[in-house]
Amino acid sequence: MSSRDARRVEPQAALVVSAVVDDARESARCTLCGGPAQLCGGARRCTGFDGSPRELRWLTAIRSIYGGLVLTRSPAAPWGGALLRFGRLLVAGDGAPPTIASIAGEHANPGCAGSGVGTAELALAYLHNGDLGRLSELSRRLREDRAPWLVDLAALGPRAAAATPLDRERFQLFAVICDDCAHAGEPLDALYEEVATYDDAIRCPRCCALSAHPLPGVKIGEPHPVARCLPGSSAERTCIMHDGGEVDAEGLCVDGRVIFDRALIEVSKIARARTPFERELVQAFVRARRRALNAQVDDAALAREVVTSPELMPFFAALAATNPEVAEDLAQIAGAPLDPAAADPGVRAAMSAGGGLTGLIATGKAALEILLGKPRELTPARPPRRRQRRKEIER
Numbered sequence: 368m369s370s371r372d373a374r375r376v377e378p379q380a381a382l383v384v385s386a387v388v389d390d391a392r393e394s395a396r397c398t399l400c401g402g403p404a405q406l407c408g409g410a411r412r413c414t415g416f417d418g419s420p421r422e423l424r425w426l427t428a429i430r431s432i433y434g435g436l437v438l439t440r441s442p443a444a445p446w447g448g449a450l451l452r453f454g455r456l457l458v459a460g461d462g463a464p465p466t467i468a469s470i471a472g473e474h475a476n477p478g479c480a481g482s483g484v485g486t487a488e489l490a491l492a493y494l495h496n497g498d499l500g501r502l503s504e505l506s507r508r509l510r511e512d513r514a515p516w517l518v519d520l521a522a523l524g525p526r527a528a529a530a531t532p533l534d535r536e537r538f539q540l541f542a543v544i545c546d547d548c549a550h551a552g553e554p555l556d557a558l559y560e561e562v563a564t565y566d567d568a569i570r571c572p573r574c575c576a577l578s579a580h581p582l583p584g585v586k587i588g589e590p591h592p593v594a595r596c597l598p599g600s601s602a603e604r605t606c607i608m609h610d611g612g613e614v615d616a617e618g619l620c621v622d623g624r625v626i627f628d629r630a631l632i633e634v635s636k637i638a639r640a641r642t643p644f645e646r647e648l649v650q651a652f653v654r655a656r657r658r659a660l661n662a663q664v665d666d667a668a669l670a671r672e673v674v675t676s677p678e679l680m681p682f683f684a685a686l687a688a689t690n691p692e693v694a695e696d697l698a699q700i701a702g703a704p705l706d707p708a709a710a711d712p713g714v715r716a717a718m719s720a721g722g723g724l725t726g727l728i729a730t731g732k733a734a735l736e737i738l739l740g741k742p743r744e745l746t747p748a749r750p751p752r753r754r755q756r757r758k759e760i761e762r
Contacts (some may be wrong), residue, residue: 369567376587377513379708387589391478395539395541395559395561396556397409397410397413398410398411398422399414399415399416399417400413400416400426400427400474401420401423401425401427401555402423402426402427402555403522403539403541403559404539405434405456405519405523405539405541406431406434406516407427407430407475407516407521408515408516408519409516409704410514412514412515412519413516414474414475414745415472415476416469416470416474416591417492419464421461421464421698422464422466422467422470424458425458425461425463425464425471426456426466426467426470426471426474426475426492427454427457427555428453428454428455428457428458428490428494429454429467429475429487429491429494430475430503430586430668431450431451431454431457432450432451432473432490432493432494432519433449433477433486433490433505433509433517434500434517434674435447435448435449435450435452435510436451436502436505436506437513437517438450438520438521438523438524438525438543439580439582439585440506440510441521441524441525441528441589442528442529442590442597442607443524443527443528443565443590444484444580444585444587444609444719445566445569445577445580445587445588446540446568446569446581446746447522447524447526447580448569448578448579448580448581448582448585449542449543449569449578450543450576451580451581451582452543452545452546452578452581453543453558453559454490454494454532455494455528455581455703456524456543456546456549456558457555457558459495459549459551459614463491463494463495463691465485465490465517466492467487467678468484468487468488468610469484471483471484471487471490472484472485472487475487476514476519477508477509477513477517478512478514478527479508479511479512479513480511485503486508486509489501489502489505489508490502490505492521492734493505494542494678498658499583502582510755517681518531523538523539523540526538527540527565527568528590528595528597528608529566529590529595529597531593531626531630532592532593532630532647532651533626533629533633533645533648535644537563537564538563538565538568538586539561539743540561540562540563540564540565540567540568541559541560541561541562542559542560542562542567542569542570542571542572543558543559543571544557544558544559544560544571544572544573545571545573545574545578546578546656547571547574547576548571548573548574559572560572562683563588564647566592566651568665571590576731577589586599587599587607590608591618591619591623591627591655591658592652592655592658593626593627593651593652593653593655594618594619594622594623594624594627594630594694595608595623595626595627596608596611596614596618596619596620596622596623598614598686599620601616605620606620606622607621608620608623609621609622610622611623611624615724616659617655617658617659618659620656627655627760630648630651630652631652633648634652636651637751640685647752656731660708671691671699671700671702674697674700674705675701679707680709681709681710681711681714682711682714683697683705684706684707684709684710684711685710685711685714686688686713686714687704687705687707688705688707688710688715689715723740731748
């Protein structure tokens with residue numbers, strides 16, 4: 368451009384700069400098979416299958432079982448559990464199509480020991496009736512060579528689980544609704560939701576609950592909100608995310624404590640969380656503080672203190688004296704049977720004569736009405752006396 372063609376921008380002229388960001392990430396939904404792209408590799412890995420919607424759901428369910436087992440043996444075990452649950456939700460109450468094993472053998476072959484049809488039949492045994500024995504056999508087979516899309520998934524899950532809020536990373540993940548929020552006959556899209564963080568991926572997108580892993584014996588839980596420390600299933604509670612040794616009461620190892628202290632400095636600089644990064648960092652820090660507070664509270668000790676307190680002990684003793692089942696529960700909470708002599712006489716009499724706890728509530732309600740008095744009925748308002756007197760004068 369010559370200097371003659373270059374024109375000076377006047378101060379009042381609007382200068383618009385348009386930046387186009389090339390995001391090569393694929394959509395959460397595969398355009399070839401209709402399932403989540405992470406479970407088939409997307410357009411780059413998916414072999415495609417022109418089948419019925421029912422066959423595609425079963426194909427996606429089998430893939431989710433493969434992916435869930437691969438991730439269950441990694442630090443991303445909670446998301447692996449979500450994928451296993453996703454497979455069961457997809458085909459709940461539906462019988463498998465007769466040819467689904469051969470279809471999965473061709474289009475969802477994990478590439479492990481044994482034929483694709485054989486591994487698909489092991490996954491179907493779990494999807495049909497929850498056969499854990501055959502699922503264990505499938506898990507052993509998946510330790511061999513895997514399909515490229517499974518290798519990608521096995522690398523994505525642990526990397527997302529280890530990413531701290533300070534890393535500013537986003538991932539191609541999806542969250543699966545929990546069993547309580549799922550309804551029969553829901554479309555596939557309603558059972559999962561695309562998310563960008565691991566903390567969102569392991570929770571139900573509707574109620575935000577962290578579901579337990581569907582397989583028994585999987586003890587790996589939720590990583591620390593900030594430091595990502597995660598105790599293993601061993602009794603030593605060694606962090607499996609870092610080489611920091613044992614995890615303390617707040618869920619932090621030595622390396623995790625350094626990350627948490629650095630996050631504390633960053634949070635102190637944020638006056639108002641405006642960007643998504645700042646909001647997520649502050650939220651993670653708040654969750655970490657709440658988690659540390661809950662770790663310091665012994666629920667059993669707190670319940671024992673409430674039941675045996677001098678102020679409430681007479682009332683709980685009265686409940687125990689009039690109901691044997693309640694007495695057993697209270698004895699377990701208090702650590703010893705409650706003394707019937709310590710029962711409040713009035714409460715015990717109301718419980719005995721008035722039909723248990725319901726009678727006690729009714730007695731208390733009646734006493735409250737006597738104390739406050741019955742509400743007065745509203746009467747029509749009388750006209751002001753001044754207006755009546757003025758009419759008399761006019762007469």
